[in-house]
Amino acid sequence: MSSNAEVEAAPLAAHKDKGKGKARDVTERTPLLASSSSNSIPTENSTPRGQIRRLGIRLVSIIVILAWSYSSRASDMSPDDILHKALVMQGPDRVNVLNVSSSEGIWVHVEGRFGLDAGAVVGVNSDPGDGILDRIWKSLGRWGVRNLDTVSVWTSTINITTRLDPPVFLAAVDIPPLQIPLTVDPPSGYSWLQHVSAPVLIRPTSKTSDLLHFAQDSWRNGQIMVQTEMSTIDVRGGELAALSWKSRLHRQLSDVETALSIKIPDLPGFPHPDRNAPIPPLADLVTLRSFQLSSAVEKLAIQAVATMVDPAPINLNVTVPTLPFVVSLLSESSSLTPIASVQTDPFALTHPNITLSITGHVLSLPPDAFPVLSTFLTHYLAGRSNLISISTPLVSDMTIEANFPAPNPKPQILRNVTIHDMKIKPGNTFLASGTVLAHVVLPKGMDVDIDVKRVLPDVLVFDGEVPDDVHIGTPPVQPLPNPLPEGAFGHIRPDDWLKSRCVSIDHEEGQGSSYAVSAKIVDVPLEVLPGRQKEFSDFVSKIIFGKGAVAGILGTAAVGLDVHGIPTQGPGPSDGMELNGLPFRGSVQLGKGNLFHHVASAMTEKWTEVWQKFIPHHHSL
Structure with a gap:
């Protein structure tokens, strides 16, 4: 370091005698004081103004x-x-x-x-x-x-x-x-x-x-x-x-x-510094309070509210303008798929937490992004959190991984599930037909227009209502749960997707968009579960010799749907998105008419013959 110090002094005012005569040169013989009899000319310094000026100098x-x-x-x-x-x-x-x-x-x-x-x-x-x-x-x-x-x-x-x-x-x-x-x-x-x-x-x-x-x-x-x-x-x-x-x-x-x-001072909500402990990751300091997804004109709009622990000292006031972010999903190969563009509203730091209002929209997606988005929605609707990546165009090489929380409580997407006009045909293999009916109820905040085009149910059939303490695991165990739930005797799973119809219906307060979905099943095999012939025999006996029976149904369904408002890069995928493993439960009321299609004696004899095969086994149990 080098320095240069200087003082530039103001020059003192010069004084000149004034007069008509020629000024004498000053020599060593010149008197220091003029004689009292000499006539002197008043100068500026002898006036009050001059004295003030001289004092100032x-x-x-x-x-x-x-x-x-x-x-x-x-x-x-x-x-x-x-x-x-x-x-x-x-x-x-x-x-x-x-x-x-x-x-x-x-x-x-x-x-x-x-x-x-x-x-x-x-x-x-x-x-x-x-x-x-x-x-x-x-x-x-x-x-x-x-x-x-x-x-x-x-x-x-x-x-x-x-x-x-x-x-x-x-x-x-x-x-x-x-x-x-x-x-x-x-x-x-x-x-x-x-x-x-x-x-x-x-x-x-x-x-x-x-x-x-x-x-x-x-x-x-x-x-x-x-x-x-x-x-x-x-x-x-x-x-x-x-x-x-x-x-x-x-x-x-x-x-x-x-x-x-x-x-570094102690910061509220943070561990004490200077204890060889790492600084908490930003993802641990942010909590998603609400999330809303809604269909708008040619786009899918996003609104959210999050809170974050204020990292600043209490006496520091900070205001921040709009900040842009890009939300990406992680694929199975850990590659990033940008899925949404969001921005924060201007906000101020408040203690103990900062409230962030967030708006944005789903980005235009390439075809290969739809499977990643399908997985994200499947996890979310099944009540599981998702790992997401957050970046900002303001900082090119920084990404933050965070958990996108699942809705709490866990949503029940498929409701009021039943099989209308269910028929069961006997034969070497029991065949089931009917119309699957269900309500698709999205979680609160998901007000989106969807069209469910196909479904693939995987159903366990029970003798009676499904017990309340029996649930399908998440994710469901394939092909069958082990051990088998008590009371279950049959298994229905079509070999291929079932085409479906989807109609929007009114939804209750606290729910997202709701839809009525129907799909026909025709001659789908009804498999009697291993070791459950007794339960099946009891169930058929109630129908043939009694006033009918209630069949409980429990399972999961895959759903193929289109979501309106998601822009695509080029032609979108022809099969849209798939949501897998959506759990459901319901019941079906069955009577003799569900077993005998035309009340024909030949059919009666066939049912009696088939049923008799289970009687000895039933009594042996």
Whole structure:
């Protein structure tokens, strides 16, 4: 670091005698005093106005001499000493993020309080051990500082690096010229600091990994340790753009390097720093409070509300403008599929949590994105969380993985499931026919237009209603659960998709969009479960010899559907999206008419023959 301190003293006014006669040359014989009888011409200095002017010149000269005297002391003090011993800052008290750009950086408006203890810099603060001469000399120095009052500072770009070897670049900061108030003998506390506000441009490194590593290391150490570098600092007396004797006091520093250490305070909601513990991941600090997906004109709109733990000190006020993000889904190969573009509304930091209002839309998707989206929706509707990736175009190489929570409580998508007009044909294999009816009820917040085009049910049939404590696992066990649920005797699963019809119906409060879906099954095999012939025999006996029977149905279904509003890149997939493993339960009322289609004796004999095969086995059990 080099410095150049200078004091540009104002020239003393020259005095010229005025008169008609020719002025005499001054020699060594010229009397020092004119005789009393000589006629003298009044001068400007003998008038009150001239005396005031002369006094002002002398005062300025004294101040300049004092400034020159103390500037030599100040020039010997290093920037580190000035920063740590004389410059006092509090805050920032408020930070307004004005604009965030990937090309320009981050513009913020910072408000804080600071002041410079100039008495400490030049050594004129009062000391009880001072002698008389020291007190007189220091009092003159303090008087000079108070008259100087303010200095103006211009700095080049401030480069911030780590204090490692070699140093790692973190950010470049540009600040406007500043006016710094000067103080001597400041009182204890911070009442003497003055408010300051200024726009600041921050250009962080493009290597986000360096910033993340630095943040982790700082958290473990409990303090932020950086090095600042400035090619030049220019200091002038007085206010900015003010031309006066004060501006003649000038100092310039070159190649200034300063080490800074800032202790990380305890932050609400965070573990204590400086305990060799990692900083919590951002995903653990954000909670999704509500989520809404709705069909709009040629798009699928997104609205959400999230809360985040406020990482800033309580006394710091921060406002942030709109921030854009891209949400991507992870495929089985861990590749990222961008699925939605969202942005936050402008927000302010509030304690203990920040509320974020989020809006956006589903992106135009290529055909290979639909299987990934199908998996995401299947997990979500089954009550399972999904791993997502969040990035921002403002930072090119940073992604944050987070869990997208499942709805709570777990949604029941398929409701009121039954098989209307169910028929069972006997033979070497029992065949079932009928119309599958169900209501598709989406979770609260999913107000989307869908068209269920096909279904593929996988059904267990029970003798009687399905017990409340019997459930299908998530995901369901294929081909059959083990052990088999109590009371189950049959299994129905078509070999192929069933075409379906879908009609929108009114939905209740607290629900999403609702639809009535129907699909016909024709001669689908009804498999009697291993070891459950007795249950099947009891069930058939109730139908043939009794007033009928109730068949409970429990299972899962795959659903093929189109979601209106999702834009596609090129032709969309012909089969749309698939939702798999949707659980359901229901019941079917069966009577003799469900077993005998035409009440024909031949059919009766066939049923009796088939049923008799199970009678001996039934009695043996």
